Amino acid sequence: xPVEPPVVSPRTLPEAYALLAAxxxxxxxxxxxxxxxIAGEMGEPPERVLDIWRxxxxxxxxVESDALVIGAxxxxxxxxxxxxIGEFLPAFAEAAVTIGAVQIQNRGTIGGxxxxxxxxxxxxxxxxxxxxxxxxxxxxxxxxxxxxxxxPAYRRTALAPSELLLRISIPLVPGRQVxxxxxxxxxxxxxxxxxxxxxxxxxADARSPWRNVHLALGSVAAVPIRAxxxxxxLEGAPPTxxxxxRAASTxxxxxxxxxxxxxxxxxxxxxxxxxxxxxxxxxxxx
Amino acid sequence: xxxxxVVNGDPVEVEVPGMRRLLDVLREDLSLTxxxxxxxxxxxxxxxVLLDGMVVDSCLVPxxxxxxxxxxxxxxxxxxxxxxxxxxxxLETGGAQCGICTPGMLLAGEAFLASGANxxxxxxREAIAGNLCRCTGYTKIVExxxxxxxxxxxxTGPESPA
Numbered sequence: 001x002p003v004e005p006p007v008v009s010p011r012t013l014p015e016a017y018a019l020l021a022a023x024x025x026x027x028x029x030x031x032x033x034x035x036x037x038i039a040g041e042m043g044e045p046p047e048r049v050l051d052i053w054r055x056x057x058x059x060x061x062x063v064e065s066d067a068l069v070i071g072a073x074x075x076x077x078x079x080x081x082x083x084x085i086g087e088f089l090p091a092f093a094e095a096a097v098t099i100g101a102v103q104i105q106n107r108g109t110i111g112g113x114x115x116x117x118x119x120x121x122x123x124x125x126x127x128x129x130x131x132x133x134x135x136x137x138x139x140x141x142x143x144x145x146x147x148x149x150x151x152p153a154y155r156r157t158a159l160a161p162s163e164l165l166l167r168i169s170i171p172l173v174p175g176r177q178v179x180x181x182x183x184x185x186x187x188x189x190x191x192x193x194x195x196x197x198x199x200x201x202x203x204a205d206a207r208s209p210w211r212n213v214h215l216a217l218g219s220v221a222a223v224p225i226r227a228x229x230x231x232x233x234l235e236g237a238p239p240t241x242x243x244x245x246r247a248a249s250t251x252x253x254x255x256x257x258x259x260x261x262x263x264x265x266x267x268x269x270x271x272x273x274x275x276x277x278x279x280x281x282x283x284x285x286x
Numbered sequence: 287x288x289x290x291x292v293v294n295g296d297p298v299e300v301e302v303p304g305m306r307r308l309l310d311v312l313r314e315d316l317s318l319t320x321x322x323x324x325x326x327x328x329x330x331x332x333x334x335v336l337l338d339g340m341v342v343d344s345c346l347v348p349x350x351x352x353x354x355x356x357x358x359x360x361x362x363x364x365x366x367x368x369x370x371x372x373x374x375x376x377l378e379t380g381g382a383q384c385g386i387c388t389p390g391m392l393l394a395g396e397a398f399l400a401s402g403a404n405x406x407x408x409x410x411r412e413a414i415a416g417n418l419c420r421c422t423g424y425t426k427i428v429e430x431x432x433x434x435x436x437x438x439x440x441x442t443g444p445e446s447p448a
Contacts, residue, residue, distance in 0.1 A: 001310050002326075004303040009350050028348075035307065035346045036327045049305055053351045077340070101416025102394065103331055106340040107347065188415030189329055 002039045007049040013164075016052060017139040020162045025050035027164055029073050030107035032100070033116045058111070058166055061085060067133075067169045072111025077102075079110065089130070089170060091178040091197065095123055101188040111165045117155045117223075120262075124151070124224035125197035126180060128216035132170045136163040144169070154222040175201045176212075177283075181275050185262070192219045193263035194272045198279060200234070206285045209238045215276070220255040220268055229254045230276070239284030247280060248273040289353045293318070294362035304350030308342075309333045311349045312359060320360040320389050324418070331417030334390035335359050341397035343416070360389035363396070372396060372434040381430035383421035390417050395431045405435035 008025070010016040019025060026046030028034045030053070038045045052058065058073040061082045068088050070079070076096035079085050085093050099105060099113075099122050113123045114134060127134070127147040134145050136159050145158050152158055159165065178199045184190025195218040200210040213234040218224045230251040237243045257268035290299045293316060300315050312318045312335070324332030326345050333344040336358040363370045369377065372395050382388045391414060398405075398413035410431045411424075419427060 001314070002307065004305040007304040007348065007350050009304065009353075030346075031348055031351070032328060032346050035348065038305075039326045039345065049348075051304070051348065051350050100328065101331070102397065102413060103334060103341055103343045103346075103416040104328060106337075106342050188412070 002035075003045045005038075005045050005047060005049050007051050009051040009054055011054055013055055013057060013137065013166075014139075016050060016055060016164060017137065017162075019050060020164065021139045023048060024161055027052050027115070029053060029109040029112040030075065032104050032108040033112060033118075052164065063088070063172070064169070067171050070110055070168045070170070072114075072165045072167055073109050074111070076100075076105035076108050076110070080105065088172055089178065091180040092123070092126060095126055095180045095182070095197075098122060098182045098184070098187070098190075104189075110168060114150065114168065115157060115159075115165050117151050117157050119154065119221060119223055120192050120195065120219040121224060122182060122192060122195055122218070125195055125216035125218045126178070127168065127170075128224055128226055129197035129199040129214040130170045130176075130178060131214070132168050134165060135167045135169060137166045138163040142166065148226065151223040173201065173212075175203075177202070179279055179283075181279060183271050183275060191262055194219050194257075194268050194275065196272065196275055196279075198276070206283065207238050207240075209236050210234055211236065215251075217255060217272060219262075220257040220272060225255075227251055227254050234280075239280045241281070241284075241286055244277045244280035244284070248277040251276050287350070289349050291352045291354060292356045294358060300349065302349060305348045307345050308335070308337075308347040308349055308352055308357070309344040311352075312344060312357075318359050318361055322386050322389055324386065324390075329418070330387070331390040331394060331414075332387055334393040334417065336393055336397060339397070339400065341394050341416075358393070358396075360392055363392060371437055372399065372430070375430040375434040375437070376427070379426045379429040379433060381423065381427045383419070383423045387417055387419045387421075391419070391427055395427075395434065398431060399435055399438060405432050407432070410435075 025048045027050045059071045079096040113121045132147040181196045182192050183194045197216045199214040201212050202208045202210045213231045215227045233247045233250050252269045252273040257265045259265050288301045312321050322332040324330035328343045328346045335344045376382050394414045410428045
């Protein structure tokens, strides 16, 4: 049987904060990453585990003033079924459908995805493209970290060991469009080769120019990234063929993917460019 | 630590480390070996069980998170020697070949049937997308779930062939 590190299951947030303040723990939610890491002997198993699954205040989806707030323990199944997600951020439900299959969607959480900090994390480009704020808590209080600052290095987050991710707040911007694309070996159970989220604002007309363009990608760098040079090509431009050609070639230059077991750098570069091109074509209806 | 939950209708209490996988608790501590270990990393679905009615990979659930919950395994489906309707449908369509994926397929199928979703080919295939059949007998498995869905919708329908 795999290694079974000691575990504590606090029932309240203050209890969890006190434990984290005293000793180093690996917090876990649905365990769909940790138990794979332990069983596969990927790195040292954690010395101690903090099971936060029972902290029900970290669950659920609600609208708060001008933001959609998703609790860190909200599962992909809950995201798929949420009427609020369907109304305000349907791209999040589209992304949740692509993660694992039913068994994983029933257990995996958006907070776990953020804290696991994989460059291939399926939800993370959406958080970047939508200017999400990630709210952390500790015995010292709460603080908010912008998605852009949340993954500073490979498999690292901006949180201190004494902090827990509590919720993710996504500003609701009138007229914002969000699209999500994931390329994997098969539809279910695939870690992405490339994952992409694109957000922009424009008038209803398919020929009107895009504003506030945010393009984010996963699996093309050591951390999930925004593609600033490609965004600059798209900013203020309408979704025409000329613009799509320029944006696609800029993106192929801009990203620096690697060869690994899932794909090659060349393929990732080519497919990222093609997916973006197709997406712009779909929006421009040409 | 001691953890209490309900397995197949029976209350159980186990004295085990909290990070022990539900899979190991079922097979090693409770001797319920109907649940199979395939990959041990959430890829194959062979260890699927229902946890509070939701299908999960029991290799990815630590028992500390099962406290107070209800677990259903493949052992709960038949009534003695009488197979339930989904198991019978697997038998009729040839949905079971080598058998290692079958318990997981049955539980994923049960979760799908319980959801009340329309049993289209695409919906069934999505419902078992987390379950690998290494005999690649997917067509017959899909047929079995569709057959059981049809019979649950129309329980007084045509008699099944003898």
